[in-house]
Amino acid sequence: MTPSTLNTSTSLAGVYGLTPEWDDTDRLIDGVRAAARGGMRVLQLRRKLVTPEQRRAQALALRDETLKLGVLFIINDDWRLALDVGADGVHLGRDDGDIAAARAAGPHLRIGATCYNELPRAQAALAAGADHLAFGAVFGSPTKPAAVHAPLSLFAQARALPGAAHVPLVAIGGITPDNAAQVTAAGADALAVISALFDSADIEATARRLHQAFSAQPVGSAGAVPAATTSAISPALPPIL
Template sequence: MRGLYFVTPDRASGRIALVAAALRGGARIIQYRDKSGTGMAGLPEARELLALCRKAGALLLINDDIELCLAAGADGVHLGEDDAGIADARTRLGPNRVIGASCYNDLDRARRALAAGADYVAFGSVYPSPTKPAARRANPGLLRAARGELSAPICAIGGITPDNAAPIIAAGADMIAVIQAISEAPNPEAAARALQALFAQTAAHTTP
C-alpha cells in the first residue's frame, strides 16, 4: 500500500464527485468517512464509491463501521481507539480485508495494533489540522522511528498539503491521508495529482 489516501469529508454534498476527482488524480486509497451516524443508510453511497474505486484500481475502506464494510463489499476498515478492537475486526472481516489503525503519536499502540492483525498504521496529526485542531501531534522523528522498526505500511495524516507533504514522505510515510487538501481545493483533481506525484519525486530524490 503506497500513495495518496483520500478521506471523504463529512458533508455529503458532492462527495461522489470529489472521490471521482481524487481517483482521476491518482488516489490509491479512498476512505468513506461519514460521522453523521447514518450507519447502513450510507450503503448505497458506499457501493457507488466502491464501483468508482474498482474502475480506478483503488481500495475503498470504511471508517469505523465493520457492518457497512461487509454489506458494501468494501476492501476493509479503518479503526480509531474508540472503535472495534483490531482482533475482533480481523475475526469478523476474515484474512483478506484490509484493517488500518489510528495510532496518533503512539509507536507502542502501532506495535500492538499490528500484533492484533492490523495491516497498516496511521500516525498524526503531522501538521496542525483544520479538521481536528486539538489532535495529538506526530512529528517526522516518530515516522522515521516507525519506518526503522515496522515492516507494515505507514500512513501519515493531518494538515498535509502539496506544499508540505514531501518531508513526510521522505520521513517514511508510505501513504499520506488528506481531506481538505482535496475537498477544499479549487481543482480537486489537480490537487490529487500534485500530491500523488510527490511519491515518485521523493523516491527519485532519495535514491542513492
Template sequence: MTERQPLHGLYAITPPGLTAAGDLALVEAALRGGAAFLQYRDKDADAANRLVTAHALRRLCHQFGARLLINDDLALALAVAADGVHLGAADGDLHAARQALPAGCLLGASCYGDFARARTAVAAGVDYVAFGSVYPSATKPLAQAAALSLFARCRSELGVPSCAIGGITVGNAPALLTAGADMLAVITDLFAAADVEARAAAYQSLFEDQRREFPQPAAV
C-alpha cells in the same frame, strides 16, 4: 476486491456531508487524479444513507482501481464488500476485526502519536498504522501533534506501512515522505482545492518522485 497493490500513495478521506444522492464528482476527480485509497468517513449520516453512499463509493473506487476503506464501521465495510476498514482507539477490537475481515481485506489503525499503540496494533494483525496529527489540522484542531520520527521508527521496528494524517498539504508533504510515511491521508487540501483532480495529481507526482529515488514498497 481490487488487485493487490503496494500500500503507498494518496489516501483521500471523504469530505463531510458526502452522499450518494448528492454530487460524487469531487471523489471521482480525486480518483481520476491518482488517489490510491479512499476512506469513507461520516459520523453524522444515518445507517441507511451510509449504506447507499458506501455502495456508490465502492463502485467508483473499483472503476479507477483504487481501494475503499470504511472508517470506524466494520459492519458497514463487510456489508458493502469494501477493501478494508480503519479503526480508531475507541472503534472496535482490532483482533476481532482481523478475524472478521475476509482474506485480502485491509485493516488500519489510528495510533495518534503513540508508538506503543502502533506496536500493539501490529501484533493484532493490522496492515498499516496511521500517525497524526502531523501538522495543525482544521478537521481535528485539538489533536495532539505526532512526531515525524515515528515514521522511520515504524519502518525499522515494526515493518508495516505507515500513513500520515493531519494538516497535510502539497507544500509540506515532501517532508513526510522523506521522514518515511508511505501514505498521506488528506481531506481539506484535496477536496477544497479549486481543481481536485490536479491537486490529486500533484500528490501523485510526489509519490512518483519518491519511487524513482527509493525502492518500491512490498505489495500487501
C-alpha cells in the same frame, strides 16, 4: 459481497483521500473521480454526521465507483459495514472496536489502525492483526484542531518496530501539496488528506500535486494483503516515478 470483488493486489500507498461531509452522493463521486484522475490511490469513507442508512448508501455507491477506478476502498470505524459492502478494508481508531475481532471476521480485510503518536499502540495493533498504521496529526489539522502532534521522526521509528519493515505507514493531519514532500521524505507510504484535497477549487490538480510528493521517494514498501484475485490500478492514474 465476496472477496473476489476486492482490489486485493493493489498496494496501499500514495494519495489517500478521506471523504468530506458531503450529503450529495453525485457530487462526492464526481470529486472522487477527479481525485483519482490526479493520482489518488486509496479512498476512505469517513462520514460522522449521517444516519447508518445514509452511510451505507454512500458506501455502496463508492464501492462500485472505486472498483471501476481501481482505487482501494476503506471504511472508517465500522468493520461490519466494510464486510457488508465488500470494501477492501477498514480503519479503526481508539474507540472503534477490536482489531482482533475485525481480523477474525474478515481475514481478507486490510485493517488500518490509528496510532496517533504512540509507538506502543502501533506495536500492539500489529500484534492484533493490523496491516497498516496511521500516525498524526503530522501538522495542524482543520478537521481535528485538538489532535495530538505526531513528529515526522516517528515514521523512521515505526519502521524499525518488529514486524513493521513492510507495513504501510500512513500520515494524516494538515497535509497539503506544499508540505507533502516533507512527509514522504520522512518515510510515509501514504498521505491521508481531506480538506486540502476535497475543499480545493481543482481537486484533480491538487491530487496531482500531492501525488508528485512521491516522485523522489520509494513508495510501496509494503505489499498487498494476500488474496485470491488481483485488480490493477486504473491506467488513467499517473505513475509514481
